[in-house]
Structures are given as structure tokens and as C-alpha cells.
Amino acid sequence: MTGTTVPVYHLTSRGEWDAALAEGCYRRSTRGKSLVDVGFIHGSPAGQLAEVAELVYEGCEDELVALVMDMRRLEAAGLPLRLEDGGNGTYYPHIYAPLPCHLVDDVRPAWFDGQGRFVFDG
Secondary structure, three states: OOOOOOEEEEEEEHHHHHHHHHHOEEOEEEOOEEHHHHOOEEOEOHHHHHHHHHHHOOOOOOOEEEEEEEHHHHHHOOOOEEEEEOOOOOEEEEEOOOEEHHHOOEEEEEEEOOOOOEEEOO
16 A cells, blocks of 8 residues: 555644644643653544544634644654554554654644534545
8 A cells, every 4th residue: 555645633722733833843642631641642533533522622712723644654754653442442543752743744724613513624
């Protein structure tokens, strides 16, 4: 499958992403928790992102963004990446290291619509 991308998404606030850009490395695990707190950065395939967003970011008024990465590119860069059961039989990609910002391929707007449903430009 050479040349095939395997997208991984991570939802965060615009403020957290901007802070990471200033540092050059992203170190948040999820809303309100750092990589140090949890041990890994949460990731999701596109089909799981809405479920994760509604669970973790419901009621959040911050501007949100979805970081888009290529799983193969992360692995090729030497980042420890594992698919792990989230406790419900669903597997999620977890990144066990700080994420260099240059490995994020795209940053897409994300939000909750008027009915509270998660939407992202993906």
C-alpha cells in the first residue's frame, strides 16, 4: 500500500494548537489533560471523531480544530504509535510521544452546530 495515507485526527482547541506551534511540539493528550498526565496523545479515525468530540468537548466554547496526520508518516518519523482498545471494543490510535508540529498535515475547523452535533471540515 505504498503511497496510501492512513489519516489520524486529533481534536483540540485553537489556543492549544497555537501554543504548540509557538513551541514546535504538541503535548496535549485530550481536553484538560497533557501528554504527561495521560501518557499518550489521543487520536481517532475520521469515523470516530464525532463520537469522541461529543464525549470530550460537549459544552466547550473554545474554537476547535481537528489536526490531520498520516499514521504511516508518524510511524516513519519514529513516533511510537499503537492502536488500543478504548475500553469499549473500539480501537483508537495513541501517540506515545510529543508530536512535532511539522508532522501535522492539515488543521481543519471543527464545531458543534445549533443542535449540538459535531461538525468538522473533513
